[in-house]
Amino acid sequence: MIINHPLLGPRDAAEFTYLGDAALIHRPDWAAPDALPQFTDYGYLRDNPAGLHRELWFHEGGDRSWLVVTRDTTTHEITSVELARDVARREGRST
Amino acid sequence: MRYSGLRVIKEALTGHKGWGAAWRDPDPQPAYDYVIIGGGGHGLATAYYLAKIYGQKRIAVLEKGWIGGGNVGRNTTIIRSNYLLDGSEPFYEFSLKLWEGLEQDLNYNAMVSQRGILNLIHSDAQRDAFIRRGNAMILNGADADLLTTAQIKERYPFLNTDNARFPIKGGLAQHRGGTVRHDAVAWGYARAADKLGVDIIQNCEVTGFLIEDGVCKGVETSRGTIKAGKVASCVAGSSSRVMAKAGMRLPIESHVLQAFVSEGLKPVLPGVITFGAGHFYCSQSDKGGLVFGGDIDGYNSYAQRGNLPVVEDVCEGGMAIFPMLGRARLLRMWGGIMDMSMDGSPIIDRTHIERLYFNGGWCYGGFKATPASGYVYAHLLAKDEPHPTAIAYRFDRFNRGLMIDEKGMGNQPNLH
Incomplete structure (x- = not known):
């Protein structure tokens, strides 16, 4: 697989490590009354879809940026690559 | 029938007209x-x-x-039952015992072959960990045998015991492990x-x-x-x-794991060898092919096929410990979808x-x-x-x- 890094251009996927579902960007609020079940879901349950999957890749052998890669898990085709920082800001995760 | x-x-x-479905x-x-x-x-x-x-x-x-x-x-x-934890080892040992009687039970030749499995040791820390695992296995009624480098050399003369990074310092064997068709x-x-x-x-x-x-x-x-x-x-x-x-x-996440088989060879590999430190394991099928594999690719997949970096990684691990592998040609490779759980x-x-x-x-x-x-x-x-x-x-x-x-x-x- 080739991941088209938004800053560095096309890079071999072997340069990256994989964390998982990009929903992990949205860590639950530790102070919420139902924080415990929320963190259980966050830590242990996954959608695991067959088809398009937004996922977090870390450019460990490169610029050490986190990316959100949209990839089809049935074909490995990558349709979109964004900096995780941009995604997190857009989705209100951080400023 | x-x-x-x-x-x-x-x-x-x-x-052969009477077999039926x-x-x-x-x-x-x-x-x-x-x-x-x-x-x-x-x-x-x-x-x-x-x-x-x-x-x-x-x-x-x-x-x-x-x-x-x-x-x-x-x-x-x-097949093997070389697990450590109390939650697992009794279950896998139960499974191995069922394998041992499976063919008579089913009246079907599943070619259960208890040719043994060997996990290689490369350091003192790993030896300690494997001794602990072996003891856990024995406590749960399984068999475990700590082998010295000399014993391993005698049984598997083709292994590279002097690899600079991963010299073979012994191994944990389970002689009742093996392969099944x-x-x-x-x-x-x-x-x-x-x-x-x-x-x-x-x-x-x-x-x-x-x-x-x-x-x-x-x-x-x-x-x-x-x-x-x-x-x-x-x-x-x-x-x-x-x-x-x-x-x-x-x-659960679904991940792809690749496996490989070489062209058919005369018997060269008695049993299963795992080189965990190098992400490689190998056995020889009864048809003669060397059957080997390594790590999962590492990303969610339902594709039943993987990518080349892991192919390279597996073959490098194989060549490091098992240099004669380089003389065999790869016949087939494929992928399966693993239901990887959180623990x-x-x-x-x-x-x-x-x-x-x-x-x-x-x-x-x-x-x-x-x-x-x-x-x-x-x-x-x-x-x-x-x-x-x-x-x-x-x-x-x-x-x-x-x-x-x-x-x-x-x-x-x-x-x-």
Whole structure:
């Protein structure tokens, strides 16, 4: 697989490590009354879809940026690559 | 028909016209007591033990494609019970004991071959860890044998014991481990289950569950609605897809694991060797091919094929420890979909939906578990309580902090 890094251009996927579902960007609020079940879901349950999957890749052998890669898990085709920082800001995760 | 040597001779003399089909091809009935989703090794074994040991009737196994077309036909055929933790070792040892009597039980030649498995040691720390593991195995009634480098050299003269990075300092052997003809396991269970009246229904995809007031009453399939007293999912890499139809999210990610086989060679490799530090393991099939593999690719996948970096990694590991591998040509490579769980251990449990049961999360180790998985799942289905060797494989172990994490990796499925 080739991941088209938004800053560095096309890079071999072997340069990256994989964390998982990009929903992990949205860590639950530790102070919420139902924080415990929320963190259980966050830590242990996954959608695991067959088809398009937004996922977090870390450019460990490169610029050490986190990316959100949209990839089809049935074909490995990558349709979109964004900096995780941009995604997190857009989705209100951080400023 | 009972298979025997005498039968082979008789059929040879009569033109092999009397064999017949090994199992029926029935149409689905409108209702069963038990519907098992997934006609792989685990599903077929579940149906077999449900009928044989627990005396249940009206059982169907539903398979989307053809039986044995999934992971039971795509693995590297190794059986062993060299686990460490209390939640796991009794279960896997139970499985190994079932393998030992499997062929007589099923009246089917599954080519169970206890040629031994050897885990290589490269450092003092690893030796300590393996001694601990060996002791845990012995405490649970399994066999374990710590070998010296000299013993290993004698038995496996082709191994590179002086690799600069990973010199071989010994090994933990389980002589009762070995290999099994994987397809024959599916066929043997199918034939034996069919004989006990189990309906094996192929080309029958489950498209939904009939759930009323929190009770599962059957399944919708591509061949119509089938009502059921109890519904049991047993679909390994497709677990999340199937259970999503019941509205469930699972502690599972599906990942691709690649496997490789070389051209056929004369016997060169007695037993199974694992080079864990180099992400490589190898055995030789009875046809002569060197069957080997390594790590999962590491990203979610349902593609049943992987990518080249892992191919390179596996072959590098192989060449490092096992230089003669370089003289063999690679014949085939393929991928299977692993139901990687959050702690590297399986789940065999009821769900929060009444009469709906789940078996999955086998990671890349489901094949060796096939007999015990079927046995304990049948126990759960028939008695509604877990089998004594499988009490730890619960759904709620994640929120209760009772993970069974053999490798100590935490909730990162691609590291197990």
